[in-house]
Amino acid sequence: MSSIQTELVFDAEMEESYNDELTEECPSLYIEMQEENKKRVLHAQDLYSPGSGDICTKYLTMSKSSILLHPYISYPAILDPGIMSALKESEEKLSFANDGQDLYLEICKEMNQSPVKSFHRSLLTNTVDLRFYCVNAFGVRPMTISLQWNKTVTILNLTDNFLNEDACFHLGEMLIYNNTLLELDLTGCRIGPNGAKRIFLGLLMNRGLRLLNLNRNLIGDVGIEYLAEKVSLGIDLEHICLSHNNITGRSLNSLAKAFNIYNNTFTHVDLSWNKLFAPECGTIDLLKQFGENNRLEELNLSWNSLNGSRIGNAMKNIIKSKNIRVLNLSHNRLSGEAIKYIVTALNKAKNIVTLNLSYNSITTEDAFNVLQKIKLKSVKVKNILMDDVFVDNKFLQLLDEVKKSKDYNIVVTYGRVVGSYQPIEPDMRDIVLNRVEFLTKRRKKSYIDIAIVAMNLLKENSAIMTSKNFTVAMSRAGASLDKDLVEEIINSFPGPKSAKSKTINLENLVDFITRKWPNRNLPPIPQPPE
Numbered sequence: 001m002s003s004i005q006t007e008l009v010f011d012a013e014m015e016e017s018y019n020d021e022l023t024e025e026c027p028s029l030y031i032e033m034q035e036e037n038k039k040r041v042l043h044a045q046d047l048y049s050p051g052s053g054d055i056c057t058k059y060l061t062m063s064k065s066s067i068l069l070h071p072y073i074s075y076p077a078i079l080d081p082g083i084m085s086a087l088k089e090s091e092e093k094l095s096f097a098n099d100g101q102d103l104y105l106e107i108c109k110e111m112n113q114s115p116v117k118s119f120h121r122s123l124l125t126n127t128v129d130l131r132f133y134c135v136n137a138f139g140v141r142p143m144t145i146s147l148q149w150n151k152t153v154t155i156l157n158l159t160d161n162f163l164n165e166d167a168c169f170h171l172g173e174m175l176i177y178n179n180t181l182l183e184l185d186l187t188g189c190r191i192g193p194n195g196a197k198r199i200f201l202g203l204l205m206n207r208g209l210r211l212l213n214l215n216r217n218l219i220g221d222v223g224i225e226y227l228a229e230k231v232s233l234g235i236d237l238e239h240i241c242l243s244h245n246n247i248t249g250r251s252l253n254s255l256a257k258a259f260n261i262y263n264n265t266f267t268h269v270d271l272s273w274n275k276l277f278a279p280e281c282g283t284i285d286l287l288k289q290f291g292e293n294n295r296l297e298e299l300n301l302s303w304n305s306l307n308g309s310r311i312g313n314a315m316k317n318i319i320k321s322k323n324i325r326v327l328n329l330s331h332n333r334l335s336g337e338a339i340k341y342i343v344t345a346l347n348k349a350k351n352i353v354t355l356n357l358s359y360n361s362i363t364t365e366d367a368f369n370v371l372q373k374i375k376l377k378s379v380k381v382k383n384i385l386m387d388d389v390f391v392d393n394k395f396l397q398l399l400d401e402v403k404k405s406k407d408y409n410i411v412v413t414y415g416r417v418v419g420s421y422q423p424i425e426p427d428m429r430d431i432v433l434n435r436v437e438f439l440t441k442r443r444k445k446s447y448i449d450i451a452i453v454a455m456n457l458l459k460e461n462s463a464i465m466t467s468k469n470f471t472v473a474m475s476r477a478g479a480s481l482d483k484d485l486v487e488e489i490i491n492s493f494p495g496p497k498s499a500k501s502k503t504i505n506l507e508n509l510v511d512f513i514t515r516k517w518p519n520r521n522l523p524p525i526p527q528p529p530e
Contacts, residue, residue, distance in 0.1 A: 209236070330358040364392045433489075437450060
């Protein structure tokens with residue numbers, strides 16, 4: 001075969017760097033050519049032959065038992081192992097009882113979680129009590145899923161279990177489906193504002209929950225903003241506890257606006273141990289909304305440093321509320337004008353039972369004014385608590401009159417009574433006789449009993465004796481006493497006044513001695529022989 005010769009006309013040399021740059025800038029100008037099959041090229045030039053086309057004899061037949069199988073014959077079809085049914089038919093759904101016990105165990109198995117036996121048993125009762133149980137936040141999911149369709153549990157208590165946001169999310173999901181649960185207690189779970197947000201999401205669809213306890217959860221003003229958002233859309237809660245949550249008056253303004261949009265359905269509200277004193281405007285707006293709520297029965301505003309006449313004026317509307325029964329204003333700084341506003345509203349309070357004003361800056365005059373108002377027949381309050389509030393004697397006298405005028409047992413508590421303390425002076429008679437007793441007993445050899453001496457003087461003399469004769473009689477009896485001490489005895493048991501000298505009343509002296517030393521008596525008089 002002859003070789004083909006080519007003549008070189010022009011050889012253009014280009015730098016490699018230029019080719020690379022051009023390739024990067026315009027990649028679409030360069031098309032990669034596929035490599036040609038070398039055997040095909042050679043076969044086209046009659047330079048390659050693939051062979052005769054015969055098959056090797058060792059591939060002709062294969063034997064298995066007595067069946068001869070040809071390699072070009074199809075193998076028998078394999079039976080369907082279940083692929084078509086898996087593709088065309090839906091899986092069978094597992095069904096569980098409404099109590100949620102089997103569902104709880106199944107989900108714990110899927111999540112590789114150890115089931116809580118106490119929770120599993122409580123699913124058949126009305127209360128799930130897991131207080132201080134150190135529940136794992138990851139284990140809350142199977143609990144909430146098993147409670148979604150449960151019809152027996154009405155109280156869920158998770159006090160002090162430190163739940164994270166994921167656990168709060170599952171609790172909110174559970175509230176969407178569960179309308180049997182009546183009370184949810186999350187005291188001390190430290191859920192924070194984000195956890196509260198996820199729980200509040202489930203309240204919109206829930207129509208069964210009546211009590212939500214979020215005490216000691218540090219939800220702050222941000223959490224109250226989330227609550228106000230859900231209140232404006234409408235929730236059916238009746239009893240809410242928000243104590244120890246670092247809430248200020250700033251966020252209460254938004255909650256008051258939410259109550260203005262949607263009817264306030266709360267019957268029990270606990271806002272104690274917060275910072276409602278600043279700013280004051282938000283707190284006043286919320287108190288006005290509470291005053292317009294005819295369903296409110298109990299309000300706790302203790303430990304908030306509330307003070308001022310504006311706060312008292314807002315409290316007046318709450319006391320006039322239709323169903324208010326308990327108003328707790330203890331441990332604040334109410335006094336003066338604020339107390340006057342509260343007192344003036346008592347005659348229009350028809351159902352109030354307990355008014356707690358303990359540990360406030362109430363003066364004795366304020367306490368007296370409160371009691372004067374209670375004395376009216378139109379006031380039906382039964383318990384007025386004013387612990388640690390100082391009162392005076394006028395208050396005590398008026399309190400007796402109030403108790404007599406009321407046809408029911410009224411309870412009024414107060415602190416210390418001021419202005420009635422009278423110091424008790426020491427009894428000089430007792431002091432003088434003790435001194436005489438000591439001096440006469442000091443000499444054991446010449447011991448003289450002053451009680452026997454005084455009884456003998458009364459027996460031998462009259463009841464009244466001059467100071468001179470008494471001094472001489474004491475010295476004759478052997479009682480060596482100072483003149484000053486004898487004079488003090490005469491002054492302690494004085495007789496009738498005389499222009500010439502002092503006198504002593506021996507009867508009074510002997511009477512005091514017999515009461516002081518009842519075991520001392522004169523020896524019996526010997527009887528004459530018969």
